[in-house]
Amino acid sequence: MRELAKKAATAVVFLMLVAHATSAWATNYAWTGGAAGDWHTETNWDPNGTPGANDRADFGAGEGATISANATIGRLVISSTSTITIDDGFVLTVSHNSTPMIDGTGSIVTTGSAYIHVTTAANNAIVINQTMTLGNF
Numbered sequence: 445m446r447e448l449a450k451k452a453a454t455a456v457v458f459l460m461l462v463a464h465a466t467s468a469w470a471t472n473y474a475w476t477g478g479a480a481g482d483w484h485t486e487t488n489w490d491p492n493g494t495p496g497a498n499d500r501a502d503f504g505a506g507e508g509a510t511i512s513a514n515a516t517i518g519r520l521v522i523s524s525t526s527t528i529t530i531d532d533g534f535v536l537t538v539s540h541n542s543t544p545m546i547d548g549t550g551s552i553v554t555t556g557s558a559y560i561h562v563t564t565a566a567n568n569a570i571v572i573n574q575t576m577t578l579g580n581f
Contacts, residue, residue, distance in 0.1 A: 470499045470500055470518050470519075470540075471491065471495070471496075471498075471499045471500070472499070472500045472502060473489045473491065473494075473495040473499055473500065473501050473502065474489070474490045474502050474504070475488065475489065475502065475503045475507045476488055476489060476490050477489070477507070479506055479508050480508050480509075480510065481509055481510070482509065482510060482512065483509040483511045483512070483515060483528075484511075484513055484515070488509070494515075495515075495517045495518075496516065496517065497516045497517065497518060497539065499517055499518050499519075500517070500518060500519040500520075500521065501517050501519070501520050502521045503521065503523055503526040503528070503548075503550060504523050504526065505523045505524050505525050505526060506523075506525045506526060507523070507526045508527040508528065509528055509529070510528075510529045510530075511528065511529065511530045511531060511534055511536055511558075512531045512534065513534055514535050514536075514537070515535075515536050515537070516536075516538075516539065517536070517537070517538055518538070518540035518545070519540050519545050519546075519547070520536075520538050520545065520546045520547070520548075521547050521548050522547075522548035522549070522550030522551070522552070523549065523550055524548070524550060525550065526548070526550035526551070527550060527551045527552075528551070528552045528553070529553045529555065530552070530553070530554045530555065530559070530560065531555055531556075531558060532555045532556025532557055532558055533557055533558060534558050535558065535560070535561055536552075536558075536559075536560045536561070537560075537561045537562075537563070538560065538561070538562045539561075539562070539563040539564075540564075545562055545564070546560075546562065
């Protein structure tokens with residue numbers, strides 16, 4: 445009986461650890477806000493919510509968003525004819541272990557002092573601080 449109780453307790457602990465580990469995985473957010481929506485409006489994303497530090501933000505062709513406050517995500521995918529605009533004074537940080545962290549053929553426009561900060565797990569960083577068009581990496 446005691447051996448069975450030990451095995452059951454071990455199984456419960458294992459399942460709790462697996463459940464906790466999988467809840468920390470990134471979420472893929474698909475943009476649903478059209479060609480010119482607000483990045484920070486939760487209903488502009490599927491699932492509803494704003495992408496966070498470990499999440500992937502995905503924009504289909506012809507879609508676009510304006511970032512009007514600092515934002516941090518794990519990965520950004522921008523399809524052709526899509527444009528992300530970062531308003532003056534704000535930063536989009538893209539930081540994750542996967543590469544490429546910014547992927548696609550769309551555009552990111554930084555206005556004024558806005559910029560993109562990209563980091564990898566090894567803390568190699570690049571700052572992009574002008575209007576740019578992304579190509580294939």
